[in-house]
Amino acid sequence: MIGKVIAGIISVTLITFLILLITFYFLQENIKVEINRLNYEIVEVITTQGYFSGDLYGELREQVNKYSDFYIQLKLEQWVKEGVYDTYYHPDEILNKPLQIGDKISIYIEDQHATIFSRLLTSALGFGSSGDYEQRIKSLKTGMVVKEYKDIRKGYDVMVDIQKYASNHGVALFVVTKLNEDGKYYGSSGHPDVPYTNLNYGDSTDELHTTGVNYIFDNGVFNRIISYYPNGEIRLINYIQQ
Numbered sequence: 001m002i003g004k005v006i007a008g009i010i011s012v013t014l015i016t017f018l019i020l021l022i023t024f025y026f027l028q029e030n031i032k033v034e035i036n037r038l039n040y041e042i043v044e045v046i047t048t049q050g051y052f053s054g055d056l057y058g059e060l061r062e063q064v065n066k067y068s069d070f071y072i073q074l075k076l077e078q079w080v081k082e083g084v085y086d087t088y089y090h091p092d093e094i095l096n097k098p099l100q101i102g103d104k105i106s107i108y109i110e111d112q113h114a115t116i117f118s119r120l121l122t123s124a125l126g127f128g129s130s131g132d133y134e135q136r137i138k139s140l141k142t143g144m145v146v147k148e149y150k151d152i153r154k155g156y157d158v159m160v161d162i163q164k165y166a167s168n169h170g171v172a173l174f175v176v177t178k179l180n181e182d183g184k185y186y187g188s189s190g191h192p193d194v195p196y197t198n199l200n201y202g203d204s205t206d207e208l209h210t211t212g213v214n215y216i217f218d219n220g221v222f223n224r225i226i227s228y229y230p231n232g233e234i235r236l237i238n239y240i241q242q
Contacts, residue, residue, distance in 0.1 A: 028137065031137055036139045039060075039107055043141040046099070046143065047105065047143035050100070050145050051096075051149040052096075053095065069111070070110065070112065073107075073110075074090075074105075074106070074108075076104070079100055079104075098149040101146060103144070103145040106141070108138070110139075111137040111138070112136075114134035122134060150242075157222070158175060161237060166187075169188040169191060171234050173186040174186075174193070175214065175222075177216065179214075187199070222242065
Protein backbone atom coordinates (compact mmCIF):
# COMPACT_ATOMS: atom_id res chain seq x y z
CA MET A 1 0.00 0.00 0.00
CA ILE A 2 2.76 2.41 0.97
CA GLY A 3 4.62 1.43 -2.20
CA LYS A 4 1.61 2.39 -4.33
CA VAL A 5 1.32 5.76 -2.59
CA ILE A 6 5.00 6.47 -3.10
CA ALA A 7 4.77 5.36 -6.74
CA GLY A 8 1.75 7.65 -7.20
CA ILE A 9 3.59 10.61 -5.67
CA ILE A 10 6.60 9.97 -7.90
CA SER A 11 4.38 9.69 -10.98
CA VAL A 12 2.55 12.95 -10.21
CA THR A 13 5.88 14.67 -9.50
CA LEU A 14 7.39 13.44 -12.76
CA ILE A 15 4.35 14.42 -14.80
CA THR A 16 4.30 17.87 -13.16
CA PHE A 17 8.03 18.26 -13.81
CA LEU A 18 7.64 17.24 -17.46
CA ILE A 19 4.76 19.68 -17.92
CA LEU A 20 6.85 22.48 -16.42
CA LEU A 21 9.83 21.48 -18.53
CA ILE A 22 7.81 21.53 -21.75
CA THR A 23 6.12 24.83 -20.80
CA PHE A 24 9.39 26.60 -20.04
CA TYR A 25 11.02 25.15 -23.18
CA PHE A 26 8.38 26.70 -25.44
CA LEU A 27 8.51 29.93 -23.43
CA GLN A 28 12.28 30.01 -23.95
CA GLU A 29 11.91 29.42 -27.69
CA ASN A 30 9.26 32.13 -28.02
CA ILE A 31 11.52 34.63 -26.25
CA LYS A 32 14.41 33.64 -28.55
CA VAL A 33 12.27 34.34 -31.59
CA GLU A 34 11.13 37.69 -30.20
CA ILE A 35 14.66 38.84 -29.27
CA ASN A 36 15.95 37.85 -32.72
CA ARG A 37 13.06 39.69 -34.34
CA LEU A 38 13.71 42.87 -32.36
CA ASN A 39 17.43 42.73 -33.08
CA TYR A 40 16.87 42.16 -36.80
CA GLU A 41 14.39 45.03 -37.07
CA ILE A 42 16.69 47.48 -35.26
CA VAL A 43 19.66 46.57 -37.47
CA GLU A 44 17.49 46.90 -40.57
CA VAL A 45 16.37 50.40 -39.53
CA ILE A 46 19.98 51.47 -38.93
CA THR A 47 21.32 50.12 -42.24
CA THR A 48 18.51 51.61 -44.31
CA GLN A 49 18.52 55.01 -42.57
CA GLY A 50 22.28 55.36 -42.06
CA TYR A 51 21.81 56.50 -38.47
CA PHE A 52 21.67 54.88 -35.01
CA SER A 53 19.92 57.26 -32.66
CA GLY A 54 20.07 57.19 -28.89
CA ASP A 55 16.27 56.93 -28.85
CA LEU A 56 16.38 53.78 -30.99
CA TYR A 57 19.01 52.25 -28.70
CA GLY A 58 16.89 53.11 -25.67
CA GLU A 59 13.85 51.50 -27.30
CA LEU A 60 15.83 48.31 -27.95
CA ARG A 61 16.99 48.14 -24.32
CA GLU A 62 13.46 48.75 -23.06
CA GLN A 63 11.90 46.08 -25.29
CA VAL A 64 14.41 43.26 -24.62
CA ASN A 65 14.48 43.90 -20.87
CA LYS A 66 10.75 43.20 -20.72
CA TYR A 67 11.73 39.54 -20.98
CA SER A 68 14.80 39.39 -18.74
CA ASP A 69 17.99 41.23 -17.79
CA PHE A 70 19.79 41.46 -21.13
CA TYR A 71 23.31 42.69 -21.89
CA ILE A 72 23.74 44.60 -25.17
CA GLN A 73 27.08 45.04 -26.95
CA LEU A 74 27.39 47.33 -29.98
CA LYS A 75 30.06 47.20 -32.65
CA LEU A 76 30.61 49.65 -35.49
CA GLU A 77 33.07 48.89 -38.27
CA GLN A 78 33.53 52.21 -40.02
CA TRP A 79 34.63 51.90 -43.64
CA VAL A 80 37.97 53.58 -44.39
CA LYS A 81 38.94 51.94 -47.67
CA GLU A 82 38.62 48.55 -49.33
CA GLY A 83 39.24 45.93 -46.64
CA VAL A 84 40.10 48.51 -43.94
CA TYR A 85 37.75 49.47 -41.10
CA ASP A 86 38.00 51.48 -37.88
CA THR A 87 36.21 49.60 -35.12
CA TYR A 88 34.22 51.15 -32.27
CA TYR A 89 32.41 49.52 -29.34
CA HIS A 90 31.33 52.29 -26.97
CA PRO A 91 27.81 53.70 -27.46
CA ASP A 92 29.18 57.27 -27.27
CA GLU A 93 31.27 56.52 -30.38
CA ILE A 94 28.37 55.00 -32.31
CA LEU A 95 25.08 56.65 -31.39
CA ASN A 96 23.71 59.87 -32.88
CA LYS A 97 26.36 60.05 -35.60
CA PRO A 98 25.71 59.73 -39.36
CA LEU A 99 26.92 56.45 -40.85
CA GLN A 100 28.41 56.01 -44.29
CA ILE A 101 27.52 53.50 -46.98
CA GLY A 102 29.72 50.47 -46.39
CA ASP A 103 29.85 50.80 -42.59
CA LYS A 104 28.95 47.64 -40.67
CA ILE A 105 26.87 47.63 -37.51
CA SER A 106 26.57 44.62 -35.18
CA ILE A 107 24.32 44.20 -32.16
CA TYR A 108 24.92 41.33 -29.73
CA ILE A 109 22.26 40.62 -27.08
CA GLU A 110 22.67 38.07 -24.28
CA ASP A 111 20.55 37.24 -21.27
CA GLN A 112 22.63 37.61 -18.12
CA HIS A 113 20.78 34.69 -16.55
CA ALA A 114 20.31 31.10 -17.63
CA THR A 115 16.83 30.23 -18.85
CA ILE A 116 14.44 28.55 -16.40
CA PHE A 117 14.23 25.58 -18.79
CA SER A 118 17.99 25.01 -18.71
CA ARG A 119 18.13 25.42 -14.94
CA LEU A 120 15.39 22.83 -14.47
CA LEU A 121 17.09 20.46 -16.90
CA THR A 122 20.57 20.76 -15.39
CA SER A 123 19.16 20.23 -11.90
CA ALA A 124 17.26 17.13 -13.04
CA LEU A 125 20.36 15.69 -14.70
CA GLY A 126 22.45 16.31 -11.62
CA PHE A 127 24.69 19.05 -13.02
CA GLY A 128 23.74 21.44 -10.23
CA SER A 129 24.55 25.07 -11.01
CA SER A 130 27.40 24.29 -13.39
CA GLY A 131 27.56 27.03 -16.03
CA ASP A 132 28.86 24.55 -18.62
CA TYR A 133 25.35 23.21 -19.17
CA GLU A 134 23.36 26.41 -18.77
CA GLN A 135 21.61 27.96 -21.76
CA ARG A 136 21.27 31.70 -22.23
CA ILE A 137 19.23 33.46 -24.88
CA LYS A 138 21.57 35.15 -27.35
CA SER A 139 21.19 37.09 -30.56
CA LEU A 140 23.78 38.50 -32.96
CA LYS A 141 22.79 40.52 -36.01
CA THR A 142 25.12 42.34 -38.39
CA GLY A 143 24.20 44.62 -41.28
CA MET A 144 25.92 46.89 -43.77
CA VAL A 145 24.76 50.47 -44.24
CA VAL A 146 23.24 50.77 -47.72
CA LYS A 147 21.81 54.27 -47.57
CA GLU A 148 23.46 57.55 -46.60
CA TYR A 149 21.83 59.36 -43.72
CA LYS A 150 20.00 62.58 -44.50
CA ASP A 151 18.96 64.97 -41.76
CA ILE A 152 16.42 67.04 -43.69
CA ARG A 153 15.80 70.64 -42.56
CA LYS A 154 13.95 73.63 -43.96
CA GLY A 155 15.44 76.96 -45.01
CA TYR A 156 14.05 78.74 -41.97
CA ASP A 157 15.92 76.20 -39.77
CA VAL A 158 19.13 77.19 -41.52
CA MET A 159 18.54 80.90 -40.86
CA VAL A 160 17.67 80.23 -37.22
CA ASP A 161 20.93 78.30 -36.75
CA ILE A 162 23.00 81.08 -38.37
CA GLN A 163 21.60 83.50 -35.80
CA LYS A 164 21.81 80.98 -32.96
CA TYR A 165 25.54 80.28 -33.40
CA ALA A 166 26.61 83.82 -34.34
CA SER A 167 28.01 84.43 -30.85
CA ASN A 168 29.64 80.99 -30.58
CA HIS A 169 33.05 81.29 -32.21
CA GLY A 170 33.67 77.56 -31.84
CA VAL A 171 30.86 76.67 -34.24
CA ALA A 172 30.54 77.60 -37.91
CA LEU A 173 27.95 76.94 -40.60
CA PHE A 174 28.54 76.15 -44.27
CA VAL A 175 25.54 76.65 -46.56
CA VAL A 176 25.38 75.32 -50.11
CA THR A 177 22.50 76.49 -52.31
CA LYS A 178 21.55 75.26 -55.77
CA LEU A 179 22.86 78.54 -57.24
CA ASN A 180 26.15 78.38 -55.31
CA GLU A 181 27.69 74.92 -55.13
CA ASP A 182 30.88 76.43 -53.67
CA GLY A 183 28.90 77.38 -50.56
CA LYS A 184 29.26 80.17 -48.04
CA TYR A 185 30.60 80.14 -44.47
CA TYR A 186 28.91 81.80 -41.50
CA GLY A 187 30.99 82.31 -38.38
CA SER A 188 34.07 84.01 -36.95
CA SER A 189 37.45 84.10 -38.70
CA GLY A 190 38.85 82.62 -35.48
CA HIS A 191 37.16 79.35 -36.43
CA PRO A 192 39.53 76.89 -38.17
CA ASP A 193 37.22 76.51 -41.20
CA VAL A 194 36.07 80.11 -41.72
CA PRO A 195 38.23 82.32 -44.02
CA TYR A 196 36.65 85.62 -42.93
CA THR A 197 34.12 86.74 -40.33
CA ASN A 198 30.51 86.52 -41.53
CA LEU A 199 28.06 86.32 -38.64
CA ASN A 200 24.72 87.33 -40.15
CA TYR A 201 22.44 86.30 -42.97
CA GLY A 202 20.66 88.90 -45.11
CA ASP A 203 23.17 91.74 -44.95
CA SER A 204 24.76 91.25 -48.39
CA THR A 205 23.28 91.54 -51.89
CA ASP A 206 23.81 87.85 -52.73
CA GLU A 207 21.35 86.99 -49.94
CA LEU A 208 18.69 89.68 -50.35
CA HIS A 209 16.73 88.57 -53.42
CA THR A 210 15.46 85.28 -54.79
CA THR A 211 17.96 85.58 -57.62
CA GLY A 212 20.87 85.92 -55.18
CA VAL A 213 23.16 82.90 -55.31
CA ASN A 214 23.13 82.56 -51.50
CA TYR A 215 19.45 83.34 -50.97
CA ILE A 216 17.82 80.83 -48.59
CA PHE A 217 14.17 80.07 -49.32
CA ASP A 218 12.09 79.59 -46.17
CA ASN A 219 10.75 76.25 -47.39
CA GLY A 220 13.90 75.16 -49.18
CA VAL A 221 14.99 71.61 -48.38
CA PHE A 222 18.48 71.18 -46.91
CA ASN A 223 20.44 68.14 -45.77
CA ARG A 224 22.20 68.85 -42.48
CA ILE A 225 25.58 67.23 -41.83
CA ILE A 226 27.43 67.93 -38.56
CA SER A 227 31.16 67.47 -37.98
CA TYR A 228 32.72 67.44 -34.52
CA TYR A 229 35.90 68.34 -32.69
CA PRO A 230 37.84 65.43 -31.11
CA ASN A 231 36.22 66.28 -27.75
CA GLY A 232 32.77 65.67 -29.23
CA GLU A 233 31.63 69.29 -29.45
CA ILE A 234 30.09 70.65 -32.67
CA ARG A 235 32.64 72.14 -35.07
CA LEU A 236 30.83 72.68 -38.36
CA ILE A 237 27.20 72.43 -39.47
CA ASN A 238 26.86 71.86 -43.20
CA TYR A 239 23.57 72.67 -44.92
CA ILE A 240 23.31 71.40 -48.48
CA GLN A 241 20.22 72.30 -50.50
CA GLN A 242 18.53 69.30 -52.07
